[in-house]
Amino acid sequence: MTTMLNKLSPSITRMIRMDHTHVLATFHRFTADTPADRKQAIVNTVCLALEIHAQLEEEIFYPALRSVATDEAVLAKSKPEHDEMRRLIGELRSLQPGDAAFDSTFQQLMRDVMHHVADEETVLLPAAERLLKDRLGELGAQMTKRRLQLAAPHTGEIASNTARAMPASTMVMAAGGLLAGGLLLKKALELRRH
Numbered sequence: 001m002t003t004m005l006n007k008l009s010p011s012i013t014r015m016i017r018m019d020h021t022h023v024l025a026t027f028h029r030f031t032a033d034t035p036a037d038r039k040q041a042i043v044n045t046v047c048l049a050l051e052i053h054a055q056l057e058e059e060i061f062y063p064a065l066r067s068v069a070t071d072e073a074v075l076a077k078s079k080p081e082h083d084e085m086r087r088l089i090g091e092l093r094s095l096q097p098g099d100a101a102f103d104s105t106f107q108q109l110m111r112d113v114m115h116h117v118a119d120e121e122t123v124l125l126p127a128a129e130r131l132l133k134d135r136l137g138e139l140g141a142q143m144t145k146r147r148l149q150l151a152a153p154h155t156g157e158i159a160s161n162t163a164r165a166m167p168a169s170t171m172v173m174a175a176g177g178l179l180a181g182g183l184l185l186k187k188a189l190e191l192r193r194h
């Protein structure tokens, strides 16, 4: 099982980048005129994704990096930045989309997240790819295993928030994308046959 997970899991740095992309893409659905129910679903999705992501980094990624790079200033401020993020998430959960502070608190959270993600993607991930080169796959598998445990109690919530966070037009686009992908795959297979 572990060996299979090692083979199937993306490397830890690829997985961290994918998480960042998912959070930012979800945030991009949030505009001033987004309906309240969708705003709430977007915020719920982002908050839970950030909490799980931060815990995974603190349990697996940061300790692994710390064991090979002790003097990394960016690494030292990462945990306090997660704590500040958790504080803002707590604040957001006490607010409703109609409240005056709802949008600005979410935007403040995302501004912090973008700075934090920029540091991780331009300093910590490249450092890990240099210093932990041989362990990236194994650490990715560890992260996948732990992610499944952390997400398990929230699966229903994640599915309903994801559906509510997505406007109908995006669903059509996503379906269109899948269709286009399918057609491309079919074309590629046909080309291989000739």
Ligand SMILES: [Fe+2]
Residues within 6 Å of the ligand: 054, 057, 078, 082, 116, 120
């Ligand atoms: Fe982080």
Ligand SMILES: [Fe+2]
Residues within 6 Å of the ligand: 016, 020, 053, 057, 117, 120
């Ligand atoms: Fe991160």
